[in-house]
Amino acid sequence: MGFTFAQGLVLVLAIASMLGVGLANKDWGLGWGSHHPHNHTNGPKKIIVGGSQNWRFGVNYTDWSLKNAPFYFNDTLVFKYDPPSNTTFPHSVYLLPNLRSFLNCDLRKAKKIANPSQGSGNGFELVLKSWKPYYFACGERNGFHCKVGLMKFAVVPLLRWRY
Secondary structure: OOOOHHHHHHHHHHHHHHHHHHHOOOOOOOOOOOOOOOOOOOOOOEEEOOHHHOOOOOOOHHHHHHHHOOOEOOOEEEEOOOOOOOOOOOOOEEEEOOHHHHHHOOOOOOEEEEOOOOOOOOOEEEEOOOOOOEEEEOOHHHHHHHHOOOOEEEEOOEOOOOO
């Protein structure tokens, strides 16, 4: 399964939408738009990946990330998941290097940033420190959780406006 134009276009549109939301209602001092409330945030936030469902098999995290966008510089993503046991599947967190790896759940060049035991308790935390796409996936079962369990998502952090 290769990277298709349509898949690339969908991701570009998603990123453009997130940028649009981040820039929405910014008063550029041009005399229009100032009647809308500002898109202002009060500083870095801790965001639990998946919300109350945490990081688990079967949740569509791409959909979750689009619904919870935008994400900003210095926001912290918190990955919470159960430690491995006889009744739970192990999970991990990988940072994939590029769009192609993300779309195909190709973990060969990915970096494991959290192992199966790091998600318990307060979870594993990652601060968004760069303006770049971050591609996340669960790497367990050789990418099965990513491919079939929908355990993957991408974010591009935006600048936080200060007034």
